[in-house]
Amino acid sequence: xxxxxxxxxxxxxxxxxxxxxxxxxxxxxxxxxxxxxxxxxxxxxxxxxxxxxxxxxxxxxxxxxxxxxxxxxxxxxxxxxxxxxxxxxxxxxxxxxxxxxxxxxxxxxxxxxxxxxxxxxxxxxxxxxxxxxxxxxxxxxxxxxxxxxxxxxxxxxxxxxxxxxxxxxxxxxxxxxxxxxxxxxxxxxxxxxxxxxxxxxxxxxxxxxxxxxxxxxxxxxxxxxxxxxxxxxxxxxxxxxxxxxxxxxxxxxxxxxxxxxxxxxxxxxxxxxxxxxxxxxxxxxxxxxxxxxxxxxxxxxxxx
Amino acid sequence: xxxxxxxxxxxxxxxxxxxxxxxxxxxxxxxxxxxxxxxxxxxxxxxxxxxxxxxxxxxxxxxxxxxxxxxxxxxxxxxxxxxxxxxxxxxxxxxxxxxxxxxxxxxxxxxxxxxxxxxxxxxxxxxxxxxxxxxxxxxxxxxxxxxxxxxxxxxxxxxxxxxxxxxxxxxxxxxxxxxxxxxxxxxxxxxxxxxxxxxxxxxxxxxxxxxxxxxxxxxxxxxxxxxxxxxxxxxxxxxxxxxxxxxxxxxxxxxxxxxxxxxxxxxxxxxxxxxxxxxx
Numbered sequence: 001x002x003x004x005x006x007x008x009x010x011x012x013x014x015x016x017x018x019x020x021x022x023x024x025x026x027x028x029x030x031x032x033x034x035x036x037x038x039x040x041x042x043x044x045x046x047x048x049x050x051x052x053x054x055x056x057x058x059x060x061x062x063x064x065x066x067x068x069x070x071x072x073x074x075x076x077x078x079x080x081x082x083x084x085x086x087x088x089x090x091x092x093x094x095x096x097x098x099x100x101x102x103x104x105x106x107x108x109x110x111x112x113x114x115x116x117x118x119x120x121x122x123x124x125x126x127x128x129x130x131x132x133x134x135x136x137x138x139x140x141x142x143x144x145x146x147x148x149x150x151x152x153x154x155x156x157x158x159x160x161x162x163x164x165x166x167x168x169x170x171x172x173x174x175x176x177x178x179x180x181x182x183x184x185x186x187x188x189x190x191x192x193x194x195x196x197x198x199x200x201x202x203x204x205x206x207x208x209x210x211x212x213x214x215x216x217x218x219x220x221x222x223x224x225x226x227x228x229x230x231x232x233x234x235x236x237x238x239x240x241x242x243x244x245x246x247x248x249x250x251x252x253x254x255x256x257x258x259x260x261x262x263x264x265x266x267x268x269x270x271x272x273x274x275x276x277x278x279x280x281x282x283x284x285x286x287x288x289x290x291x292x293x294x295x296x297x298x299x300x301x302x303x304x
Numbered sequence: 305x306x307x308x309x310x311x312x313x314x315x316x317x318x319x320x321x322x323x324x325x326x327x328x329x330x331x332x333x334x335x336x337x338x339x340x341x342x343x344x345x346x347x348x349x350x351x352x353x354x355x356x357x358x359x360x361x362x363x364x365x366x367x368x369x370x371x372x373x374x375x376x377x378x379x380x381x382x383x384x385x386x387x388x389x390x391x392x393x394x395x396x397x398x399x400x401x402x403x404x405x406x407x408x409x410x411x412x413x414x415x416x417x418x419x420x421x422x423x424x425x426x427x428x429x430x431x432x433x434x435x436x437x438x439x440x441x442x443x444x445x446x447x448x449x450x451x452x453x454x455x456x457x458x459x460x461x462x463x464x465x466x467x468x469x470x471x472x473x474x475x476x477x478x479x480x481x482x483x484x485x486x487x488x489x490x491x492x493x494x495x496x497x498x499x500x501x502x503x504x505x506x507x508x509x510x511x512x513x514x515x516x517x518x519x520x521x522x523x524x525x526x527x528x529x530x531x532x533x534x535x536x537x538x539x540x541x542x543x544x545x546x547x548x549x550x551x552x553x554x555x556x557x558x559x560x561x562x563x564x565x566x567x568x569x570x571x572x573x574x575x576x577x578x579x580x581x582x583x584x
Contacts, residue, residue: 051396053583077398084396085584088389093318104314105394107307150397 002029003065004154004186005050010059011210012045019045021210022059027154027188027203032180034201035190036294042210043190044085047158050188051082063154078106082156087143091132095123095142098131102149121145122171137168144175154186155179161196169196176200198290206297213297225293229260232282233273242276256281308399308407312381316411321380325373326422332369333426336360337434353431354440358448360550368484368543371459373419375480378412378463383473391583401579405468409571412460420453451555454563455545461567462542465574471581487543494534495547497526540566 005027012020020042027033037043048054050061052073061068063076089098099114118124121141126134131142140160147155160176161169177200179185191197197204204221206213216224233239236255243250246269248262260269270280316322337356385391394404438445466483467476502525506518526534538544540562548555 048582048584051392052398053392053395074398074400077396080396080398082392082396084389084392086389088392090315090384090388090390097318101311101314101390102393104311105307105399106397146393147396156396 001026003027003062004029004031005061005063005188006065007046007050007061008059010046010049010061011057012042012049012054013057019210020049020056023207023210023212025205025212025215027186029153029186030180030184031203032176032187032189032201033203033205034197035188035205035207036192036194036197037190037207038192038298041207043207044158045210046207047082047084047156047188047190051080051084051156052077053084078150079152080154080156081147081150081152082158083140083143083147083160084156084158087139087146089131089139089142089146092130094128094130095126095134095138095145096128098142099145099149102146106150108149117145117148120148121175135168136163137165137171140164140168140172141175148179152185153183154188156188158190159192160189161191161193173200194290194294204290206294208298221290221293225289227261227263228286229264229266229269230257230284230286231260231269231280232257234279234281235277237278238276239273239278242273242278245272245276259286305403305407308394308403309410312407312411313414315384316377316381316415319377319381322377322415325377326419329369329373329419330422330426333423334430337427337431341434353428353435354438354445356431356435357427358440358444368459368488368546370416370419370456371463371484371542371546372481374412374416374456374459375463375466375484376477377415378408378460379467379473379476379480381411382408382464382467383476386467386471387473389584395583401581402575405464405571405575405578408468409461409464409574412464413457416456416460417453420456447555448549451545451559451563452549454560455542455549458542458545458563458566458570461570461574465570468574469577469581484543487541491538491541491544491547494537494544497534498531498538500525500531542566 003026005025007023007025009022009024010020011018011022023042023046035043035046045054049056050063050068052068056068063073064079066072066076090101093101095118096114099117100111103111103114115124118126121144123138123141123145126138131139134142144155144157144160147157157176161172164172173196176187176189180187187200189197189200202218203215204218205215233256239252239258243258243260246260246264248260248264250258250260252258266280266283266285269283273280337360340356340360385394391404395401462483463476463480466479467473470476470479500522502522503519504522506520508516508518510516538548539556539558542563545559545563548559
């Protein structure tokens, strides 16, 4: 698999505080990587490091296979865009002037494409209004336009939906999905608004106390979280035939216990089992969300 | 780096602070000869524009006006990158810290140059009709122009160092102004030290009513090392140079060497600190 970002045993120490502790992670190309963790878990620290704002204390990271301490890292960074914490904008300038400034810094020969970018992020009609008078949602969208100015194929967004109204959240989500699908841009999105991230991400990385607890694909997470019925029966004779009759996927965890994935009423399941001479001894429904998965991963500690 | 410099210049041109400082400096260049003319009309008899330029210390009066303008412009323009977080936009796309620092330094040098040119332009517009053409030796004029420009460049390098290491517009402006004020006080003290003479003449009247001249050792004569140190401080730091240039007659050959050294030292130290800074 090709990776945009690989991080190996990365540590960051601020005086006596260890913000990142031998963190290792992989962001595959084309993914929307949801980076999940509590406040102070180390999400923003990692993002600052990979954006070149701060050096790591120990460990390595590579962008497109180029190690961070290699001379070619500057060329690799040109393929990157990002918003760290808040969108970085000149408040006294208009949206167009902010983009022009970024175009100049990028060394673009002309300002061609600025109108299209403003249109893409829904800021075509803001005219000469200065950025200091923009709403938070407008700033976020302009921040994304600036991140897109260099035609990047990897964008890092740190808490992009913090403070947005419901309409703004929907627009931001649609924009990210559109860019991922149409331009094949890889996203690394840090957030602790898990429900929203669950609607976007193709991969997840869970961080706590500066360490990655788990990396998982959305498919794997769906498997882990999907609605299931855990059951226990009195005999294993005819159990598989009875479970096949339900038409649902199932997994036997022991000769007398198992899980059924999908929706079926308990009385219906009981009837099917009875028709095969099996008695239902114990049954429970399980329906895990990303949030529940995350809390379980943290061992029940959800102080966010 | 050219891209960063272009970006900086585009922002400088759009900066209201920049144009306000230009306007104030132009006003200073216009009013200085007019005020002098009305305060001291005898001085203008036979004084050419070039003499007036030298006599006014090429606009570099003892009060470090240019230092204040340069510090204000640099702190506001470069400080905005820290304040708005736009420095992140530069670093994320692969611009190095060295390039960012040097581009800012070059921009601040250009600001100094523009301030100089604006001063000269408006000074000549007003002075030429009042005083006529150039009569002072061109060597003296060129010397003062070069020394003055280098002095302003060292103000630029110091301002760039302060804003790039303090990472905050307000803090940088306060530090710059406090430094300017303190250096102005110190320069006055150093000047007093170097003006001291080992002996002075005392005139007394004796019992016959005659005036007697006596050469007396100066009891407040500072040590030689203090005199040398004071002279060095006056020659080296831009506030001191500004003071010496405004006195016109005490232009010393060491001044441009010290200016260039100061630019090199502050830029080297600034690059070192800025490269080790954690950006948020």
